[in-house]
Amino acid sequence: MRVVVHGLTKTYFSGRKLEKRVRALGGVDLEVRDREFFGVIGPTGCGKTTLLHIIAGLEKPTAGSVEFVGDKRTEAMVSMVFQDAALMPWRTVSENVPLGPEFRNQPVPIYKRATHYFLEMVRVLDFGGAHPSELSGGMKQKVAIARALTNDPEVIVMDEPFASLDAQTRLLLREELVNIWEKNKKTVILVTHNIEEAVMLCDRVAVMSAAPAVVKSIVPIDIPRPRSFKTMHDPDFIKCLERIWELLRSEVDRAMRENHRSGPEEEPPPRRKSIFDWW
Ligand SMILES: Nc1ncnc2c1ncn2[C@@H]1O[C@H](COP(=O)(O)OP(=O)(O)OP(=O)(O)O)[C@@H](O)[C@H]1O
Ligand SMILES: [Mg+2]
Structure with a gap:
């Protein structure tokens, strides 16, 4: 089953009078191939979970569409x-x-x-x-x-499924997930923060921009399977890591700066009265 995401935007309105507006997705275009293991990586708060929720039908987009293309329904x-x-x-x-x-x-x-x-x-x-x-x-x-x-x-979407696990369990579960995927060959869309995990598991990885997210680039992971622990020392593996980080770095930086700027206005701390004020 192919997943075709076209021009997806999402703006959240919150607050009592719906006066707060957050633009989570800024026009996402993607095409995930049939039975592909597809990764999505991006800075925190850029809209990855929102994207998965919309694909899974748990949330409605503001604009754009998600289409499932395949012979099986x-x-x-x-x-x-x-x-x-x-x-x-x-x-x-x-x-x-x-x-x-x-x-x-x-x-x-x-x-x-x-x-x-x-x-x-x-x-x-x-x-x-x-x-x-x-x-x-x-x-x-x-x-x-x-x-x-x-x-x-036909499609499984996974939102950082191993994020809360310890490093060794993560390694084992990654291997098991790939084994399961090879047996079942579903289309998988995996959101992760971990670049290594993305390269280890995926056929292609979409690098998202800071919010409102768009696809900045899609990196193909042309590393033969089966991939194992040893693959992590492969020069091609390291090249993919470097490529993704190169694309991601400026977005993470931008997301951090913008978070900082849009944070609540801090009141200056009250000045302590000193003995001199009484004079
Ligand atoms: N229900 C909601 N109402 C209002 N704003 C929301 C809602 N859900 C998400 N947001 C906002 O939308 C933006 C994107 O959120 P989302 O959870 O999709 O990001 P993310 O990329 O999954 O982040 P993380 O990497 O931290 O999991 C954030 O600014 C978030 O605060
Ligand atoms: Mg998330």
Whole structure:
């Protein structure tokens, strides 16, 4: 399934009288190919989550369109994996995974089979009866990935799925994610802050500008798969890292300066009365 994003803009209005205006997206054009592993990287606050929410249908754009192009039409076109797994704490792992098909009233035996299959694939099957509070952060993220796959979407969008994990768990989960993607070959759109992660996992990476975001450049990652820990020492890998950082650096700098400028006006601290004031 191809995802064609055209002229996407989003302006948020907030405050009691909707007087505050934030331009999050400034006209995003993108085309994600069928079964591609596509990365999105950009400075903090530039609009990456907004972009994913719009693609996933969780939010409406101010203008522009998202089109899914492919021969297959499934009930669930897009599934989203959030940064914090977002599992329902009162449900067990096996009850959390089939949320999508359950809400669509699919036959129980079919989604039970899918739940078993994907929990086994992410290697959490033994914890099927456990509640989310009994799982580590990495395991929760695996359950969230299994949930997205059980939904059988054509496209999976992931918003910094490994950001809250420790470095070693991250490395392992990256490898597992690529293995899963190679078996299932869904179209994946991954938002990450981590340049290394983007280069390790993706076929192409879109570098976004500071808010309101537009696509500044798309960097192809022409590094053969399978990629492993050793790939990180490959000169081509390092070239890709450098290229992305070169594009990103000025945007991060701009985002920081603009954040600083648009921050709340600080009141000067009250001057302490000194003994001389009494004179
Ligand atoms: N519901 C909302 N109402 C008002 N403003 C919002 C809302 N959601 C996001 N924003 C603003 O839109 C801008 C983009 O936010 P978004 O969360 O998409 O950025 P991001 O690139 O995902 O940031 P980060 O890298 O920190 O996750 C920010 O200035 C944010 O404050
Ligand atoms: Mg975000």
